[in-house]
Amino acid sequence: xxxxxxxxxxxxxxxxxxxxxxxxxxxxxxxxxxxxxxxxxxxxxxxxxxxxxxxxxxxxxxxxxxxxxxxxxxxxxxxxxxxxxxxxxxxxxxxxxxxxxxxxxxxxxxxxxxxxxxxxxxxxxxxxxxxxxxxxxxxxxxxxxxxxxxxxxxxxxxxxxxxxxxxxxxxxxxxxxxxxxxxxxxxxxxxxxxxxxxxxxxxxxxxxxxxxxx
Numbered sequence: 001x002x003x004x005x006x007x008x009x010x011x012x013x014x015x016x017x018x019x020x021x022x023x024x025x026x027x028x029x030x031x032x033x034x035x036x037x038x039x040x041x042x043x044x045x046x047x048x049x050x051x052x053x054x055x056x057x058x059x060x061x062x063x064x065x066x067x068x069x070x071x072x073x074x075x076x077x078x079x080x081x082x083x084x085x086x087x088x089x090x091x092x093x094x095x096x097x098x099x100x101x102x103x104x105x106x107x108x109x110x111x112x113x114x115x116x117x118x119x120x121x122x123x124x125x126x127x128x129x130x131x132x133x134x135x136x137x138x139x140x141x142x143x144x145x146x147x148x149x150x151x152x153x154x155x156x157x158x159x160x161x162x163x164x165x166x167x168x169x170x171x172x173x174x175x176x177x178x179x180x181x182x183x184x185x186x187x188x189x190x191x192x193x194x195x196x197x198x199x200x201x202x203x204x205x206x207x208x209x210x211x212x213x214x
Contacts, residue, residue: 010153010170014182016201018175021182026130028052034065034103036130038093041118046084054080065106068097092118110136122160129177138171139180140164143187150191151183152207 030036058079076090095117113124125139149156154166203209
């Protein structure tokens with residue numbers, strides 16, 4: 001079987017989740033790209049729910065990149081002190097703001113986004129998806145890293161970059177922007193650490209489900 005046959009096969013098999021989740025807004029409750037970039041950086045190793053709680057007050061105080069760019073760590077920390085690594089994250093978002101200066105200057109390419117403090121490939125992929133620009137990779141968050149091997153897409157790995165590269169080989173480029181987030185939503189809602197397999201729209205093609213069915 002050639003790689004193109006294999007990739008087309010998987011794209012077709014996962015069509016039910018693409019259909020179910022395509023275009024759904026990210027769980028971070030943002031209202032513009034500036035807010036989303038800041039929230040993505042703050043959400044590293046923390047829950048979206050917690051970031052959603054602190055965001056309104058943070059953005060009331062710092063409504064845009066310009067207001068953040070002229071601030072300092074001491075001023076920002078009180079708004080984010082309930083999240084993990086708040087000191088480091090405060091310096092990251094300030095450095096991003098000082099680099100970008102204005103909301104309209106937020107870059108939307110993989111190279112330019114990953115050049116910013118606190119933004120790796122995973123975050124860049126998510127930002128680009130929400131901004132609706134052409135994908136340069138596939139979102140590979142903790143949910144995707146757990147779910148993709150379960151389905152049978154890739155071998156188990158804890159390395160997000162490695163998982164992303166393997167997924168990029170499997171799927172045609174035209175679905176890169178949505179397939180990662182679709183698998184992530186599946187992992188958040190159905191294919192959880194304790195999966196709800198009978199509810200899953202792709203259980204018929206899932207290696208894990210076949211195994212537990214005996």
